Amino acid sequence: MSKPVALITGGASGIGLATTKHLLAKGWKVVIADINEEAGKALEKVLGPSSSFVRADVTVYSDQIAMFKYAFTWGENRLDFFAANAGVDDGQDMHTSVEDLDENGDPKPLNLKTMEVDLTAVIQGCWIYKHYARKNPTRGGKIVITSSVAGLYASPINPQYSTAKSACVQLARCIGPPFSKNENITVNVICPAFIMTALCPPKIRELFPKDQITKMETCLNAYDKFLQDSTLTGQVAELSIEKIIFRKQVDYANENQRWMLEDALQVWQQAYGEPRQ
DSSP states (O other): OOOOOEEEEETTTTHHHHHHHHHHTOOOOEEESOOHHHHHHHHHHHTTTEEEEEOOOOOSSSHHHHHHHHHHHTTTTTOOEEEOOOOOOSOOOOOSSSOOBTSSOOOOOOOOOOHHHIIHHHHHHHHHHHHHTTTTTOOOEEEEEEGGGGTTSSSSHHHHHHHHHHHHHHHHHHHHHHHHHHHSEEEEEEEOOOOOTTTTTHHHHHHHHHGGGOHHHHHHHHHHHHOOOOOSSSOOOEEEEEEEEEOOOOOSSSSSHHHHHHHTTTHHHHHHHHSSO
């Protein structure tokens, strides 16, 4: 029987790299997708034949298509797990007092790269993965999206990042149950607090209190839970120090709100036809 195959975006550093090494140690084959070609190719040599690197800018749809196609082919026509992990913080400060104006004196567009990487690319990745999960020897698979505690609590320092990560939480809740029911694909999300990685600036390493750092092991334990338990879908795992805390969405304000979000689905399906395209 062939080894299970994973595709990890942002796999050349941080959480992505730790997850890559973790899965390789458990007997997986892993495709490392990253924009850093130099680091990715070096890792491919170090990690051995069960790993393979593909350069991909997740904000470019054709790169994502090529990335998934490569992973599925290299994995001998199977792709069991997609880790939508690539992410960046805010590329432009919304709170700056200095205005960036064009020749007409109007504000130039805000740099939305953060939204493109942290949200749009995740949605497109889930969309493309569904296509390949349908082709697996046993139809289906698993998706874990990397969000953040900034997706659960407001982060004024990085408003785009916080907004995108909040949307990733809702994405998992929205598509998790129907993907599981209709496609045999589980979709879950992890929300890590601060994890010290090689990308952290030296000053942060010096200043950050050690007792406030979430262990990478906590993150890997969360991945294991989602990979091992196919009954979990649409779940949100907040990671704090060594704890994994499953978070529920807020309670409905009243019965009308519950009906609108649950029972009214049948009305929408009748109006639009099923399935909606």
